Amino acid sequence: MHTYPRKPYDVLVVGGGIIGLVTAWRAAGRGLRTALIDPEPGGGAARVAAGMLAAVTELHYGEQTLLGLNLASARRYPDFVAELEEATGLGTGYRACGTLAVALDADDRAHLRDLHALQRQSGLESEWLSGRECRRLEPMLAPGVRGGLRVDGDHQIDPRRLAAALLTACERAGVTVHRTTVTALRVVRDRAAGALLADGTELVADQVVLAAGSLSGQLAGVPDEVLVPVRPVKGQVLRLTVPPAYAPFLSRTVRAVVRGSHVYLVPRENGELVVGATTEELGWDTTVTAGGVYELLRDAHELVPGITELPLTETRAGLRPASPDNAPLLGPTALPGLHLATGHYRNGVLLTPITGEVMAEVLTTGELIHEARPFTPRRFTSLPADVREEQPA
Structure with missing residues (x-):
């Protein structure tokens, strides 16, 4: 027997790494009824990442546009950490050591x-x-x-402690955490409308954020025309x-x-x-x-x-x-109700503060903030499939 919430969630976040967690925390902070689905929230790439906040030393040729986003997030880090640590009482290992x-x-x-x-x-x-x-x-x-x-100006944080603090922050902000696997996106009348869980439960939601890291391109039910080009x-x-x-x-x-x-x-x-x-x-x-x-x-x-x-x-x-251009995919897709927060590659930890801000703004107003506009998922959807697959790293 399927179980449903009394009313749909406002936001359903698929993926409980640091990007999914910060998205859920910030969405809940905007008053949105939010749920997060992940069999092991706080896991993912954060378990392996070193936590360098290296906007300057990670600069690569051809990535000057990404630099703007990286710097904007780096500037937010001290206040972000202070807010998170105050909300949870947990340390994150943030060090302004250079x-x-x-x-x-x-x-x-x-x-x-x-x-x-x-x-x-x-x-x-x-x-x-x-x-x-x-x-x-x-x-x-x-x-x-x-x-x-x-x-x-290039600092560091402990991603494992960051993930633990974000999970606690989500729970204290009222995010419902489902520790299970999503088997398919729920699409109703050509709109993302929730998710089907491994135990057969259907969760209903007004908006869905796909923040499952490398697995974001593997979710069943996502229409073919809505490309999630992450590897x-x-x-x-x-x-x-x-x-x-x-x-x-x-x-x-x-x-x-x-x-x-x-x-x-x-x-x-x-x-x-x-x-x-x-x-x-x-x-x-x-x-x-x-x-x-x-x-x-x-x-x-x-x-x-x-x-x-x-x-x-x-x-x-x-x-x-x-992603094909090593930059994140942030915001609405061509499928109404479905948003992406993935493809962060080397910069997931660095981009955590601004990703949370970007996604919260999109989920409440439908608009991307200025710094995030170059990173819309729609920048890839005009490419033919064979060209998309062959994009250089």
């Missing part, structure tokens, strides 16, 4: 110099340091460091522990390109050190491989030789949700 991006050889140094020029052209604050100045800031760095960029990109990450005798090991996030591969080390206040991350186009595979662990430790060792003395406490692999 980031140091370093080069280990002449090619990497040239690449970093180019990045510095791009940052300056984009109006961003970063300071070029010599190798000696880098080692003065972080004495554990390898002697061969050739130079680096000091970015005091999984595997990332392996390591966690080590810095014993008290070794502290302080690093005072800020340190990152580099080693033989063309990006590596970063993120030190937490609790003594944890996160090392990541591989980027692998391997579909839905989440296997932790010896090769992935080896490459991360090898590259991290070249950067900070003392890392091999630390206990290795966790290895994990997860899936980042990537």
Whole structure:
């Protein structure tokens, strides 16, 4: 027998990672009767993410439009964290510690110099340091460091603690959390109208937000013409522990390109050190491989030789949700009542504050705020299917 709420929810959020949670929390804060569906809310990519809030050091050529959204979200982070921590009494591990991006050889140094020029052209604050100045800031760095960029505005947060706080915030705001799986979108008269759950229950809703990360493109019942062009990109990450005798090991996030591969080390206040991350186009595979662990430790060792003395406490692999242009899909789709909040790729944690704001505004007024307008899901729907599938990463 199907069960129904006495009246439809105003909003049904499919997916309980940090993006789904912040969407549900902000929707409830606007007075919308909100439900969230996820078998393990607070899980997903946040369990693997390092939590770098790196709008400046994550800048890539061709992504200047995304930079605007990233910076807008970074500016919101201090107030967002203060509000969330006050609402829940839970810490998020937010640290305004800055980031140091370093080069280990002449090619990497040239690449970093180019990045510095791009940052300056984009109006961003970063300071070029010599190798000696880098080692003065972080004495554990390898002697061969050739130079680096000091970015005091790129901070960090602990995504696992962030997810836990957001889940608590949702529950306190009155969000109904269904710890189960969605099997299909409910469509009535060419409009999204809720969801069918694994136990046969139908949930009725005026609006549905699909925020299921890499799985967002897999939901049954979504019409073919409503494209959700996200794919999984595997990332392996390591966690080590810095014993008290070794502290302080690093005072800020340190990152580099080693033989063309990006590596970063993120030190937490609790003594944890996160090392990541591989980027692998391997579909839905989440296997932790010896090769992935080896490459991360090898590259991290070249950067900070003392890392091999630390206990290795966790290895994990997860899936980042990537869109064809590596930017998120935010807002209404061509199917009335269905909205997307997915495709955040490398920037899900960074974009959490502004995503919550964007989606709450869309759900209450139907309008995208200025910063989010370039990221409407409809930017992909005019492409032929075969072209969409072949869009470069």
